[in-house]
Amino acid sequence: MAKRKLNETDEPSIVTEPQTQKKTKKSSTEKKEKKEKKSKSQDVKPQEEEPETQEEQQQTEEEQQLEQQLKDEQKQQDEKDEKKKSQKDQKKDQKDDAELTFSDLGLDPRLVQAVAKQSFEKPTLVQRKAIPLALAGQDVLCKAKTGSGKTAAYVLPVLSGILKRKATDPTPFTSALILVPTRELADQVHKAIDAFSAFCTKDIQSAKLTDNVSDAVLRSLLANAPDVIVSTPARAWHNIESGALSVAKLQYLVLDEADLVLSYGYDEDMENIARSLPKGGVQTTMMSATLVSDELDTLKGFFCRNPTMLDLKEEFSAEDEKLTQFYVKCGEDDKWLISYLIFKLQLIKGPCLVFVADIDRAYRLKLFFEQFSIRSCVLNSELPINTRIKIIEEFNRGIYDIIIASDERSEVFLEDEKTEEKKEDGEEKKSGKGKKKKGRRDQEYGVSRGIDFKNVAAVINLDMPTSSSSYIHRIGRTARAGRAGIALSMVVPHDLFGKHKPTSIKQCEKDEKVLAKVMRQQAKLNRKLEPYNFNKDQMEAFRYRMNDALRAVTKVAIREARTRELRQELLRSETLKRYFEENPNELSHLRHDGELGTKMRQQAHLKHVPDYLLPRDGKNALTESQVGFVPFRKQGDDKKLRGKKGAKGGKGGHGKYKKGPGGRKNVLKTFRVRK
Numbered sequence: 290m291a292k293r294k295l296n297e298t299d300e301p302s303i304v305t306e307p308q309t310q311k312k313t314k315k316s317s318t319e320k321k322e323k324k325e326k327k328s329k330s331q332d333v334k335p336q337e338e339e340p341e342t343q344e345e346q347q348q349t350e351e352e353q354q355l356e357q358q359l360k361d362e363q364k365q366q367d368e369k370d371e372k373k374k375s376q377k378d379q380k381k382d383q384k385d386d387a388e389l390t391f392s393d394l395g396l397d398p399r400l401v402q403a404v405a406k407q408s409f410e411k412p413t414l415v416q417r418k419a420i421p422l423a424l425a426g427q428d429v430l431c432k433a434k435t436g437s438g439k440t441a442a443y444v445l446p447v448l449s450g451i452l453k454r455k456a457t458d459p460t461p462f463t464s465a466l467i468l469v470p471t472r473e474l475a476d477q478v479h480k481a482i483d484a485f486s487a488f489c490t491k492d493i494q495s496a497k498l499t500d501n502v503s504d505a506v507l508r509s510l511l512a513n514a515p516d517v518i519v520s521t522p523a524r525a526w527h528n529i530e531s532g533a534l535s536v537a538k539l540q541y542l543v544l545d546e547a548d549l550v551l552s553y554g555y556d557e558d559m560e561n562i563a564r565s566l567p568k569g570g571v572q573t574t575m576m577s578a579t580l581v582s583d584e585l586d587t588l589k590g591f592f593c594r595n596p597t598m599l600d601l602k603e604e605f606s607a608e609d610e611k612l613t614q615f616y617v618k619c620g621e622d623d624k625w626l627i628s629y630l631i632f633k634l635q636l637i638k639g640p641c642l643v644f645v646a647d648i649d650r651a652y653r654l655k656l657f658f659e660q661f662s663i664r665s666c667v668l669n670s671e672l673p674i675n676t677r678i679k680i681i682e683e684f685n686r687g688i689y690d691i692i693i694a695s696d697e698r699s700e701v702f703l704e705d706e707k708t709e710e711k712k713e714d715g716e717e718k719k720s721g722k723g724k725k726k727k728g729r730r731d732q733e734y735g736v737s738r739g740i741d742f743k744n745v746a747a748v749i750n751l752d753m754p755t756s757s758s759s760y761i762h763r764i765g766r767t768a769r770a771g772r773a774g775i776a777l778s779m780v781v782p783h784d785l786f787g788k789h790k791p792t793s794i795k796q797c798e799k800d801e802k803v804l805a806k807v808m809r810q811q812a813k814l815n816r817k818l819e820p821y822n823f824n825k826d827q828m829e830a831f832r833y834r835m836n837d838a839l840r841a842v843t844k845v846a847i848r849e850a851r852t853r854e855l856r857q858e859l860l861r862s863e864t865l866k867r868y869f870e871e872n873p874n875e876l877s878h879l880r881h882d883g884e885l886g887t888k889m890r891q892q893a894h895l896k897h898v899p900d901y902l903l904p905r906d907g908k909n910a911l912t913e914s915q916v917g918f919v920p921f922r923k924q925g926d927d928k929k930l931r932g933k934k935g936a937k938g939g940k941g942g943h944g945k946y947k948k949g950p951g952g953r954k955n956v957l958k959t960f961r962v963r964k
């Protein structure tokens with residue numbers, strides 16, 4: 290095809306410039322016309338060209354430079370406009386995103402109905418982001434903060450997908466496997482599935498494999514090919530291997546607390562499960578509040594096909610932050626003194642979770658509290674699963690206020706913690722080979738991960754966790770679903786470590802190191818831990834009582850308490866099952882916070898706090914930071930006080946709540962002392 294000649298009408302494209310560059314445009318246009326004439330002259334048959342004068346050459350170079358400069362400026366301008374536009378769109382998207390409702394997410398209407406029944410007004414961030422991706426068939430790897438609604442974020446799309454498939458193909462087969470690290474969490478997720486499928490129970494059958502039932506019972510349960518199976522990896526693999534559970538047509542795989550599922554020593558089971566999945570692969574969703582990069586690689590390698598990564602950080606301003614975190618540096622024995630004061634003088638009102646390092650410490654604290662008639666119950670891996678589930682349910686129903694929980698992982702999988710430590714220091718990839726210790730402890734116990742304790746006012750780390758990810762999950766038991774909560778961690782300074790032999794434990798040697806790591810990590814989330822200093826002088830008045838109580842709680846008493854409670858609970862567990870089948874609402878008869886009645890020396894004088902012991906000028910005498918207090922009152926003072934304050938029409942007896950640091954009510958200081 291003949292080459293089209295440039296004719297007079299083809300003007301070269303002139304870059305439109307903003308007004309400010311008008312001058313250069315005219316000069317450049319004139320220069321361009323001049324250039325065109327010259328270039329036209331070049332287009333005609335080559336004739337004898339007059340040699341360019343030096344001046345003309347220089348002029349051409351200048352023109353080229355000017356042209357290049359104009360192009361660069363225009364490019365920058367375009368980039369700026371583009372950036373402004375995308376930021377505007379992003380802001381608009383975020384605003385629209387926050388307005389989204391569950392019905393906007395594309396879920397089956399019956400699920401939207403069930404969610405409304407759960408009084409979920411609108412989807413949380415993780416639900417808004419993860420549900421549409423999952424409904425679109427995407428593999429999703431999601432990191433979102435504790436208590437942000439991850440369970441619904443993965444259950445709803447799975448149920449929606451099953452309902453959609455069943456509309457055309459009603460064949461019954463297991464299409465979803467949800468793997469969680471603990472039996473408590475399996476029970477919780479199974480309950481969530483029941484709640485979300487309330488309006489489609491005919492179409493959705495689910496089962497959990499973590500109950501204490503025989504293989505025969507499980508086999509008959511699985512023979513009906515439930516649509517959704519909730520299990521720990523060990524139980525899932527056991528049933529796949531025996532042929533009771535078929536995953537031949539599995540379509541959805543979910544790993545909740547995905548990082549833990551690997552490091553809980555399940556990696557062998559996970560590899561076996563991965564090998565038994567359909568060759569075409571399954572749609573995989575993985576969720577956790579703490580996903581560290583090398584876990585991600587392992588997980589992706591196992592199951593994912595080009596997953597979408599969601600790392601959702603919800604930045605809260607200091608005022609909006611619902612979780613207030615405190616730490617107190619104190620000696621090993623002072624921890625016990627502070628705990629005694631907090632609960633005996635009720636410096637914290639409402640349900641509390643107290644985390645300790647191991648089961649012995651849990652029973653020691655329970656017996657210690659009993660000396661002062663402070664009621665509590667212990668959650669640990671030795672108790673039967675039915676008991677553990679009932680204790681959580683009763684706690685959530687407000688039957689008792691204090692649960693003492695031991696974080697077994699740091700005990701049972703110490704090796705794993707060490708590798709987790711190294712991993713956090715970036716020293717080496719995690720071996721992930723947590724060694725399963727046999728013994729009567731349930732390897733699938735855990736309460737700091739995923740358990741949805743309701744309305745926990747405070748999480749108290751009497752013993753600091755051994756890793757910052759463990760810290761995140763522990764404090765994640767409070768301030769859930771937008772509610773407020775506080776965390777108080779007791780840290781043994783390195784120079785005080787080992788000074789009080791009776792209460793010293795090896796784990797506390799690294800408290801300050803863990804605290805530093807936690808502070809760094811929380812700072813990334815725009816959160817900080819505030820110091821909470823108890824007034825040593827005022828605390829001294831209570832020290833001898835604390836020592837009395839500690840001395841009474843001997844090793845023998847602890848061992849006796851553990852075995853006695855275990856025997857009681859095993860009996861109760863069986864009784865529990867039969868009893869609650871006959872009397873479903875009679876929970877109160879089987880409280881778990883009763884005194885263990887061991888042979889331990891009972892000291893009646895410790896049961897209450899005499900007035901002479903209470904600091905004269907109220908709670909602020911106990912702590913150094915001057916924030917709002919309600920002064921202590923002696924018996925009978927209430928009437929006088931109410932009389933005085935009541936005269937002014939105000940509510941008698943309440944001190945003014947003053948804002949704590951960061952503008953939030955300092956809940957540690959603003960509760961009335963009730964005797």
Ligand SMILES: Nc1ncnc2c1ncn2[C@@H]1O[C@H](COP(=O)(O)OP(=O)(O)OP(=O)(O)O)[C@@H](O)[C@H]1O
Nearest residue numbers: 409411412413435436437438439440441739741770
């Ligand atoms: N959209 C919502 N609106 C209101 N409440 C919600 C919503 N989604 C979940 N919740 C509630 O928030 C609480 C925490 O939900 P969930 O246990 O799923 O959080 P999570 O992110 O899984 O926590 P964790 O990291 O501890 O496992 C539950 O009580 C749940 O009922």
